[in-house]
Amino acid sequence: MSYTYTYPRGALTVDCVVFGFDGDELQVLLIRRGIDPFKGDWALPGGFVHVDESLDAAARRELKEETGLDRVFLEQLYTFGEINRDPRERVVSVAYFALVRPRDYETRASTDADDARWFPVAEIPDLAFDHHSILEMAHHRLRGKLRYEPVGFELLEEKFTLSQLQHLYEAVLGKALDKRNFRKKLHSLELLIPLKEKRSEGSGRPAQLFRFDTKKYEKLKKKGILFEI
Amino acid sequence: MSYTYTYPRGALTVDCVVFGFDGDELQVLLIRRGIDPFKGDWALPGGFVHVDESLDAAARRELKEETGLDRVFLEQLYTFGEINRDPRERVVSVAYFALVRPRDYETRASTDADDARWFPVAEIPDLAFDHHSILEMAHHRLRGKLRYEPVGFELLEEKFTLSQLQHLYEAVLGKALDKRNFRKKLHSLELLIPLKEKRSEGSGRPAQLFRFDTKKYEKLKKKGILFEI
DNA sequence: AATATTAAGTGTGTGAGTTACACTTATACA
DNA sequence: TGTATAAGTGTAACTCACACACTTAATATT
Known part of the structure; x- marks a missing residue:
């Protein structure tokens, strides 16, 4: 099965910035990439949007697949569309913002993630793609949101x-x-x-x-x- | 020239909600669609994102092509990705939010827009696609923004x-x-x-x-x- | 030239909400 | 029984938001 278009199309992904709180520090959930590009690097959980699912659904599915997380607070953040974000080809990514409760901390690795781990926001390693910018924007949004919404x-x-x-x-x-x-x-x-x-x-x-x-x-x-x- | 993908891909568009102020009422710039679907209906200016341009660039290009507007205040609003937004096929749209000065009011119709016209926000006609939702969100954002940013x-x-x-x-x-x-x-x-x-x-x-x-x-x-x- | 009309410009008092600040209470543990 | 730990509580000073009415500088009218 293959699909043909007259003009080239980029790909569309979702990426999730998942925040958690261990009672002491604000943390972010990252996955270690199991495939190229950036194989072995830490990255935000996410993946390609299927043609028959909404963006929100894609974000929830990827989160579930890669981290085992379910039923989290999820909200769209921003769409990142610079041309060379991804070395393979044009990829536009719709970033999401998630908040999870402490008991949901236990996560599972799976499919295309070797590993998933919580990092304190003050100690984020180098990230794949432009995920560092995405994380920064999400952190900024969380700080803002906390002040005028009971979130x-x-x-x-x-x-x-x-x-x-x-x-x-x-x-x-x-x-x-x-x-x-x-x-x-x-x-x-x-x-x-x-x-x-x-x-x-x-x-x-x-x-x-x-x-x-x-x-x-x-x-x-x-x-x-x-x-x- | 044609491009083949193993899996089906949706299309990606940008749509712009352009606000203006005539000294009395807040207004929105709409174009009358010159092609199907929704031919003859009013819609937000916008169009397909090229594979070699960023989202911001696409929004500016479409705005220029369809309305003649240039050098406006432009900011990403939200990305609309429900499955059946567009009757033709899966289309995800990155919506933008634009503010223009009164002297930039004179607009030109062109390519795929028969006509472009300013409407008071209180008198918006029926719009193509889900453009009414997009406009509503933009209006809500403008009201919010005005309160905490000198915009x-x-x-x-x-x-x-x-x-x-x-x-x-x-x-x-x-x-x-x-x-x-x-x-x-x-x-x-x-x-x-x-x-x-x-x-x-x-x-x-x-x-x-x-x-x-x-x-x-x-x-x-x-x-x-x-x-x- | 005098008068009317129009929009610009200006200050104060009141109440609400934010901020700064220190001691008492209920439990666990030695 | 006393010592350590975290929870819980009130008041005074200050800042900011809000309500409110007249004077001034120009143009238009007679």
Whole structure:
């Protein structure tokens, strides 16, 4: 089976920048390429878009195939279309931005990835293609997003404490936040539901657990209400 | 000359949402399609991406070819990749977002566009393909952008008065703004350079002309400083 | 020449929200 | 029982957003 076109066509791929948070540092999931070009180098998970699937579907499929990740927060980032991004031929790549919860950390290697590993964003190795630019843009977007959209919850378990949330914000924004002001602000948004449980982890006073009120947030978002954190 | 691929490939296009401001209403530039599909319908200017040009270059080329517009503010918006966007075959479209100054309003029809016309955003006709969704997203983005980036200047002449700028903001945001607060805010940004000229248009006191301090803004942007207007 | 019309330009007081800042409480462990 | 650890809590100063009305400089009208 082969297809013919009168004019040359480039190929289309998707690439995913997957962020995770281990409670301490912001991390990115990379795969080691099992095939040329850039065989053996680290790269963003991704691959070719099939002619019969949407871009979002392609991103989810590739993520599943290469890392085993499923049901993540996924959003389109930007489309990279410089002519010589790929040494083989013209390849345009639609980049995606994903956030995963800690329990989804266990990943599987497969098909065209020898290996998959989490790297702290501060210690990213050299990457294949223009993946470093893509990662930079995604990181920039995450920092921006965190400030005006309650998206940090996607990087924590469903039940979390205010301290965990604050540590996440501090890790992503790269600066310390005042505990009292942070809590005041979060409570004023009225999007956290306190649970009846508490979590005691090692020493120290046990902390109140919360979950994010997704339904309430969706309603407010539809009305065009803005958040700032 | 023909090209063969083992697997089927979709086509790649760019589409541009071009905004203009006539001093009263926000407008969008549309072209009437001269060829099928949707022949005779209004659509966003755009077309196929060549294999040897970047996406940005393709957007600029198509804009020039179909509307005569050149040297506009241009920024990538979003990539639309649903499977059946185009009745002919799989077509992925990278949408762009353009802002043009009033004096660039005169447009030329050409090649595959019978006609090009400005429409007030409140009176957009039915559009070909999924162009209505694209336009909606662009409009939403413009409203958002205007609030946290000084981008409105791209829709005015290089020299403008504060009243003109305020009218633009009111037209895009769809609400009246307080004159004194608006001026106070704009002055506090320190990004407007007062010129030695004044403009007197018809009756009324002549207004101070300003130009936007692009260089200063670029410097501040590099430092990651945020603006809100 | 006097008067009317039009749009430009200007300052202050109030309330809301952001920021800075230090001690008490509940648990685990020695 | 006391010591270490992290959770939890309130207030005062300041900055920013918002509401609000008159004066000024020009053109148009009589």
